Every structure is written in structure tokens, then in C-alpha cells.
Amino acid sequence: MHVTDALPDTRQRGLKPTLPKGMERDGFIALIDAVAPVLGVGNAALATFRAMVSTTRPSAFKSAQDEPCCYKSQTEIAKELHKTAARIREHERELQRAGLIELRTMANGARSGYANCGVFFSVAIARVEEFIAMRHEIEARRREHGRLRGLRSSHLRHIKSCLAELIERYGQCAEVTAIMQSFEDWPSHDRLHRMPLEDLADHEADADALCAAALDLLQSGPESSAEPHENERSYIQDTTQDSINVVCNASDKTSADKSAHSTSSDDPPNGVSSCKEKDDEGVERAHNSEILSKIPLQHFLPLASEDMRMHLDIRRQGRSTLHLHDFTVAAQHRLPELGISSSAWTDAVATMGEETATWCVLITDAKSTGPAPEVSSPGGYLRGMTKKYREGHLNIVGSLIGLSERSACH
Template sequence: MQTYTSTTPFGRRALSLGMISSQVASKAMPKDATVHKWHVFQNIKEARIALGATDRALAILDALLSFHPETALYGDSELIVWPSNEQLIGRANGMSPATLRRHLANLVDCGLVIRRDSPNGKRFARKGYDGEIEQAYGFDISPIVARAAEFKELAEAVRAEKKAHRLVKERLTICRRDIVKMIEAGIEEGVPANWGRVQQAYQTIVGQIPRTAPRQVLEAIATDLEDLWSEVRDVLESFVKTKNLNANESQTERHIQNSKPDSKNESEHRLGKIEEASGSASDPDNVRSLPKRELPLGIVLDACPNLLWLVKGGSGIRNWREFLAAAEVARPSLGISPSAWEDARTAMGEQQAAITIAAIYQRQDQIKSAGGYLRNLTDRAKDGKFSVWPMVMALVRAKLDAAKVANSGVAEAADELETAGKVVRTEKRLEISDALRQNLDRRGPKS
């Protein structure tokens, strides 16, 4: 009959308050408690980081649980196992003895097992005459039963945190994708907004995302991104509603005009349509017929090469950001006020306004007032009657025409040079006497 249970470790191992706490919890365990040891072990694995246990320590705990013959652990049963180090090493995938001792100490420190050391430190069990175990020395796994509810709560908390972390990362991914695509749609569709600043705000928020971060940090960044998403979405929805409203009003007006079958009204309607087709209403149709995609940077630089003069160091313009910076330098040299520049960027978008500045800078010798010209184009852009495509294409055609003229002049000079060469070569082939040449000179040309 067992009358005393060891509570201190063997040898030079010191007793800690954590060990005493584990022993107290084990004594307070209800006698009718029953747990499935592998279910509890699964909870311990999921709550490993919160408990402070290492992965190797859990491999040893797995081996220790395998030495208990029963799958169900009861609070009123003997829960001590006494495998030797060699047996533990065999079931713990062959780790070294030093590693085994280190991670056994980790299990004890985490309160997952309790040492029940014998007087000489050996692990064994003493049986009575009836074959029942009277005294056992080894590792007490009763904390698996005593703390089963605690392990379950920790595992559920860890699972909930992992799920919340996964959800906030999904929010970030979807929000980033939506914002990028909405900015692209706004620029391609010509929605009036300062898209350059929107892109800058987006890059500022995204730049705060670390490689690894706790959920709370990602939650704050996701909130900022969702605020920006709402602003961009509101701009696009307002533009769509305004466009649909204008279309509905135009359709209603046409329906009223066509609802009267009088021949006179029909002739006036046809006349009105002809005047509309020949007047200013054709401008927006021409603008809408232009490509909706952005102008490639290479075409813009080919049409406006003078802008390259403003780049420091002569390194050229490699991307749209450097192009916008060059346009900012060209703007004051053209005498364009900051207010006119701001209005143009709001009406056209930052990139389109910069292309307009580059085109004006390319033709500055033909434009008397660059600021007035830009304001005129801004007003047309507000009415949806302006696109940078015709300006750039006109500059490209002018450049091609100039190249053709230069090439034709070179060709004419080459033809004249070739004709003169032929005359020289012909004269060299015709050899006449001096008397015949003098006779020909006296006769002169016939009248």
C-alpha cells in the first residue's frame, strides 16, 4: 500500500513553484474525471506555443502516453509510466540522450507531466503479492486529465486566432485587388478624380504591411484600406449614376420629340439632327470613338521629345512617375499657374494632364498663352469633349511629315549628284580633237 508520494526531483534538479502548482492541480482532479488521451494530446499540440512546449517535447509526450495501456484516462486510476531512456529514445524517433533530457525538463516546466523520482533516480514499479502495482516511480501524466478543460480552451482560442488572422489576410488581399482595379477603371474610363493622389495614398497604406505581423496590426491596415476602397467606390458610383441620369434624360427627350407623328415636326426633327451632327455635338462622339486604353509612354515620348530636355543628367524618362515629375518642371516654364494645373489634373486625371503639358511644351512656339490654352482644354475635358489622343497623334504625324520632307530633300540632292557624275563620266568617254572643238565653238548653238 502506497503511503508517500515523491514531490521533489532526484539529484541536482531543483524544485520550482511551477512543479508544486502542477502537483496541486493533480491532487484537485475529480476522481470521476475521464478523458480520451489522444484528444487531449491534439489540443496540447494546437496550444503548444501558448503552453511554451517545444515540438520535440511533444514527441516525447506522445511516447510517454503510448506507454500507458489504456486510451481512456480516469481520475481515480494510477497514471504513472516508467519507461527507460532507451525505450523513450526508441519511440521518440531516435533523439540523442542529451536532447531527451532537455525536452523532458521542458515537459515538466510546462506542467504537462510530473516527476515521481525514486530514491536512486531509477524508474520502476513495485508490485504486491496479488500482482497489483503498489508503488511506481517515473512520470505522472495525471495533468493530462486534471488540465484537460484548460487545454481545450487554449486550443479553441488558438484556432479562433488563426481563423481571424486568415480572414484579415483575405480582407487585405481582396481589398488591394479591388482598389487597384477600380483605379485602373477610373483612369481608363476618364472618371474625373485625382487618381495620382489616390495611387499615392494606396501605396502609403500598402507600404505599412510587414512581412510577418500580428492580427491586430493587419486589422488596422485593413481598416485604412477599406476606407480608401469606400472613397474610390463612391467616386465611381457617382460617375456611373450621373452618366446614367444624363442618358435617361436624353432618351426621354428623344421620346417626346418622336411621339408626335406630324410631318412638319418630323422635318424639323430631321433638320435638328443634321445641325447636331454638323455642330459641336460631334466632338464627344469623336472622343468616344478614340481608344479607351492609355497612351503608351513610348509613343508620348516620341511625340514630345522636348520634355526630355528637362530631365536632370540626361538619363531619360523610364516610367510614368518620372514623366509626371518632368511635367511638373515644364509647367512653371510655360507660365501655367498652379490653379490652372490643379484644375487640369482634377478634370483630366494626373497622367492625362501631364501628357497635355508635354504636348503644349512641344508646341510652345506656336501657342501664345499656354495657361489660357490649358484652361480651354480643361473646360472641354469637363464636358467630356477632350482626349489627349488627337494631340499626341497630331504631333506624331507632324514628326513623320517632317521626316518625309527631309528624306525627299536628301533624295533630290542625291539625284542631282548622280546626274552630275553621269555627265562627267560621259565627257570622259567622248574624246574629240582640238580643231573640232574650236569649230563647234565658233558655230555656237543654232537659233
């Protein structure tokens, strides 16, 4: 019996599935590429799938009266891909199990365009919406994986600095040794990339907790130095209503006013126009960093947006204090919520250092939210701040003062 005689009436007379509007054959191939690992399709079978799809007419994917089909024999496909026919048969079975192809052949297994027998792709086309949702989930998990790796990088920087200070102060005491042993069990950076998302999330939470324990020990140790550690200076208790009142000079004040009231506030804050360090970018940066390092951390909290304060409140549950590490983690939680790409944060950290980048995100966040947001593109604003820092013209202190004055007005 002819193969078409055996087909159900719906297949012979019904409308064929088509690609959604805006998607062409190449977009369909790219979609299958993205979801293939989830479907259990290996790279070799995927290459065979691409080769077979490439033999079809692109218009067949858009016509409800047509159906894309590869009529080439397994031997022909094998020759093109430098494989054996047996290997192509294995690939076809793999693609069938994944629901990407349907084989309709003659009784002897032959394929023919005249007899309309071959490898058909309608089963995959009918699942395009499912595959699109699957790709969105894959991309969301990929972004989350990258976000967690970024947080782990922050934990790594903080724990290394904190351990060095702890060893210098207390030597190999039991508490320090326990933290060191836990730290030594952390997976390497390369291994992080291979970790399943769920395992990475568990590790990031453990690493965060270890950082908090190390910082708490550094702060509350019996022989704690009067000089605060760079990562735990001026810790926050429950008093959080103080405001920043630090001014470089009169020009800082002017710049702060402009930052707080400018009508074109998508532009990052400019540097001091008449500060005596203006001609020396390195000195100006050091001057601003010195001012920031002298500001107690509790003064930053009232300047943060409500959303960032929520993240900080969550981190403070069960604890009496917050550290700089908490602000850095909260800032990274706000990145996707603000639509700021991970690359913008990575560039900011590489250019300005993690602490300065943290305050830049706090400023960007505060200016992007609230009843009267001043910044419409948080990602562009952060990149602009990074650019101005690189040029030596970023006035972070002035911008913080502007936020303080705006907060006082409200």
C-alpha cells in the first residue's frame, strides 16, 4: 500500500503546523539548537538535524498547505557529514525520541520526493511554542547561574581579605582555623561553571554565611583592633537614620546640588570643577576614596531605595549588624531587578573596585526608583559612572550628598 494511503485523514487533508509570525527556518534551527540539551539530543545528532533541515524549502515552514521534508537517503546524508549510514540511523532514532522528526518511508525504507516519503519536521514545528518557553527557562537559568557566580566572586574577595586580617590578629586560633578549613573546601572558579544551578545556589548561600561569620568574628573578637577592617568598618546597628554630612569643599556642595536637582540626571555626576586635586586624576580618586572610607556605613542606609533596604533588612535578620559585604550582595541582587546587565557590574568592579561599584549601584538604584525617578536607564547610568571614573571625573561623594539632601527634603 502507498504510504500516503495509510496516513490518517487529518494528516492528508488537515492544515499543517507553521512557524509563528516573525520566525523563519533559520530561527527554527537556532531554537532547536538552544533546547537540544534539555531534549537529550547530542551535538552529533543535532548536526544531522541541521543538515536535514537545510535541504528543505524555507517557504514550507510558513505554509499551512505544505510540510517541510528531507528526501535524502541516509547514505547521502552520511556522505555529506563524513559519517556512516549506521551512525545517521542512530541520530534519526535519537531525534525521533526527542520529538523533532517523523520518519515516513516506503516499505523498503526508501525516501522519495515523488512519493512524499522522507524525514518530516511538522512534529517539531507543532511544538515551537513549547520550545520557546523552554528556551526562556534555559536563558533564565543561565542568567541566574551567572549571577550566583558573581556573588561567589564577591564572597571570595571578602573572605580572603577577612582571613588575612583574622590570621594577623588572632593567629591560628580554633575559630579562625574552622573558617579556613571551610574556605579551603570551596570549589574552584572553573568548577563553578560546571555545577548544576541548584548545587551552585546551595554553595553560594554557604559561602555567604561563611563570610558573615568571618566578619562577625573580626568585629567581635576579644582582641579586636580599634582600627576597623576595610571590609567591616563602622558596622551598622539598629540606628539607621543618620545622614551623610561630608563635603570636600564648596565645589563639592555645588556639584551635589546639581546632582540632586539636575533636569538631565541620566548623565552621571561630574567630578569637582575647582577642587585642588582636579589636575591629578589619581589624587582626586584617592581623595574621594578616603572620604568614602571615613563615612560610617549606617549613613548609607537612609540613602538606599526601599527595595535595597528590603534586601539589607533580609540579610540582617537574626543579626545585629551589617557589613560592607551585605551592601555589596544587596547591590548585586538589585542588578537584575533594575535591568542592569552583569557585564555592566563586572566592568564597574574591574574599573573602580567592588566598594566603589557598590556605592555606584546604590546611587543608581536610588535615582531610578521612588515617586520621582531621575534616571530612566539604570544600566546606561552605571556604565556612564564607570566611564567617568575611568576618565577621573566621577564625583561619588557629591552624588551621595545630593541623595542625602533629597532624602531630608522628603
